[in-house]
Amino acid sequence: MAQLLAMFDPTLVFLVLVPAALFISAWALQMACAFAAVEPPDYWQSLLCMFLVVVANVLLRFWVNVSILEPGLGSQVLGPVAMTAGIIAIMVRTGPFSALMVTICEGGICAVLFIGFSMLMSVVM
Secondary structure, three states, rough: OHHHHOOOOHHHHHHHHHHHHHHHHHHHHHHHHHHHOOOOOHHHHHHHHHHHHHHHHHHHHHHHHHHHHOHEEEEEEEEHHHHHHHHHHHHHHOOHHHHHEEEEEEEHHHHEEEEEEHHHHHHOO
């Protein structure tokens, strides 16, 4: 997949893939809420929630890279998962454990979609 994206202008790829990824992740949030037995928000609220998750995780990644000399498991995995679950808990108005289950389900859905698209690209190439 990286070989295919390397052929295009990075600005064009950024302007096309980031909104597409946000729209797909908002849909995945709704599906994850359905899997976790939480009432799913409407699509625009899901899109806003995913935008906030992206911005918060980018800021967290910047802070980790600047402030921590040797980041460990907590700052690489557990911090972003906790932050994502917290934002989902606030935006979807659910409890912390339900939000954690939604976060795990959404991560699984997005991972399956990414692997599927990667396999499709390898077949096409």
